[in-house]
Amino acid sequence: MRGAEIVGIGSYLPERVLTNADLERMVDTSDEWIVTRTGIRERRIVADGEATSDLAARACETALVDAGIDRADVDLLVLATSSPDMIFPSTAALTQDKLGLDCAAFDAMAACTGFIYALYAAVTAVESGRAGTVLVVGADAFTRFVDFDDRSTCVLFGDGAGAVVVAASDTQGVLHVDLGADGAGAGILSIPAGGSAAPCTVERCERGEQYVRMSGNEVFKFVVRAIPETTRRALEASGLGVDDVRWIVPHQANQRILDTIADRLDVPHERVCSTIEKTGNTSTASIPLALDHLYTSGDLAPGDVVALVGFGAGLTWGTAVLRWTKEAP
Ligand code: ACO
Numbered sequence: 001m002r003g004a005e006i007v008g009i010g011s012y013l014p015e016r017v018l019t020n021a022d023l024e025r026m027v028d029t030s031d032e033w034i035v036t037r038t039g040i041r042e043r044r045i046v047a048d049g050e051a052t053s054d055l056a057a058r059a060c061e062t063a064l065v066d067a068g069i070d071r072a073d074v075d076l077l078v079l080a081t082s083s084p085d086m087i088f089p090s091t092a093a094l095t096q097d098k099l100g101l102d103c104a105a106f107d108a109m110a111a112c113t114g115f116i117y118a119l120y121a122a123v124t125a126v127e128s129g130r131a132g133t134v135l136v137v138g139a140d141a142f143t144r145f146v147d148f149d150d151r152s153t154c155v156l157f158g159d160g161a162g163a164v165v166v167a168a169s170d171t172q173g174v175l176h177v178d179l180g181a182d183g184a185g186a187g188i189l190s191i192p193a194g195g196s197a198a199p200c201t202v203e204r205c206e207r208g209e210q211y212v213r214m215s216g217n218e219v220f221k222f223v224v225r226a227i228p229e230t231t232r233r234a235l236e237a238s239g240l241g242v243d244d245v246r247w248i249v250p251h252q253a254n255q256r257i258l259d260t261i262a263d264r265l266d267v268p269h270e271r272v273c274s275t276i277e278k279t280g281n282t283s284t285a286s287i288p289l290a291l292d293h294l295y296t297s298g299d300l301a302p303g304d305v306v307a308l309v310g311f312g313a314g315l316t317w318g319t320a321v322l323r324w325t326k327e328a329p
Pocket of ligand 1: 038153189
């Protein structure tokens, strides 16, 4: 069977750093509260005039260089985001233009699970022979949708982008992708206003409905139930078990969630990749950012089994099991 593998990876973080000390001056919070509850110490914030497509383009450029692939050879761009530049055109189309690509481009929307859904689309296109080389990017300027007067959410999020190049291969670099969704849980985590159900009006904006709303405890309960299940299902479909996995790379929502996932899967905490301290929750970007961190740190070797595990609004979840094929840079 024709396989698909990751042949290039790259990421980008905006320059501006927002520390917990900065947040202490903005809302009634403390470094101690944020670190204890979330593990986050700082996050990056987009500059004025910078949008999600700018972050995406920077990450894609690095991934293409890492892959050594010419832009003319890219057949498709799939972009995951929870904070599109605008409702339409797609952020993928805007990114395609910034990169000067000549290919189809579309957005995959599954909130923080978006990168796994986008990877699924790319792998399916490559394995079926409909595409040879696909750029997959998770990019978010999510802080644009955060109320910096609301201490319960503004401490959690940051901005960034991560991208991979997926190409056809004789070996199977992506062993299995498990996806799921449960729209009955939509109310747990959402941005209520700005769509067709509740267009932005002055009244809605005065109530702050254009910003993220979250029931933190409900999200926590959903994640610790659904994530071990999807991870085990994807590994089983790959003919593997948890002990075969070198790295679990979960969506970086908060450190307590990562620790609980490790405990429920019965894997040592040090095998669950965590970059949350420096980035916060970057939504769709968090998984490729963490994977790129492992790659550039020299912590990934050919043959390593990696489980990428996403979860987010929808509710949505998903796991991609990889057998890593690239040498460290
Ligand atoms: N600083 C200080 N105090 C705060 C802050 C803050 N930034 N935010 C909330 N508090 C206060 C609350 O007002 C409350 O005070 P009260 O007891 O006087 O009413 C107290 O802290 C406890 O509030 P909770 O919301 O119950 O805090 P909790 O311990 O549940 O922690 C957290 C919140 C970290 C969000 C937790 O619910 C959690 O880990 N949830 C998982 C969801 C998550 O991480 N979501 C991220 C985005 S979703 C995603 O990516 C899929």
